[in-house]
Amino acid sequence: MQLLKTMTEEAPPAPDVKRRRLSAADGDPQGVRSLIDLPSGILAHAASFLAAPSKALFAITFDADSVAVPNERSSAIVGNQWDILDFGEIEKDLAEKLSDSDIEKVLLCIDAVNNLKRLKLANCTNITGTCLEPLRGSLIIEQIDLSL
Secondary structure (H helix, E strand, O other), rough: OOHHEEEEEEEEEOOEEEEEEEEOOOOOHHHOOOOHOOOHHHHHHHHHHOHHHHHHHHHHOOOOOOOOOOOHHHHHHOOOOOOEHHHHHHOOHHHHHHHHHHEEEEEEEOOHHOOOOEEOOOOOOOOHHHHHHOOOOOOOOOEEEEEO
């Protein structure tokens, strides 16, 4: 306890750190009230720390208004490197809760028909298969794994 007290007494004052304010698209710094108000670059950087399926699920949260066509923001978040999409990389509890609609939105968001070679739906026990419609006509899909 004495050591902690001594360390805090001797610690130099914190440097004056200036923080850059984030502003919403309209330029109002008070306009940043939720994730959707943040610039795409910040969201993409945050998503870079997530497993691939989690990154795609994160991105589709910004596509609420555009189910059929991913918007620019979600496309910036997911990128275009989608040879493999493995839902075995996410928690089993989450994978079990995913619906056909969720998987379909992810496949549309990553442009799976043109990018995806291997889809692994491990632990996705709540799907019927209708979610695979976005893969119709794909010339590059090599494997769809439905194992548990």
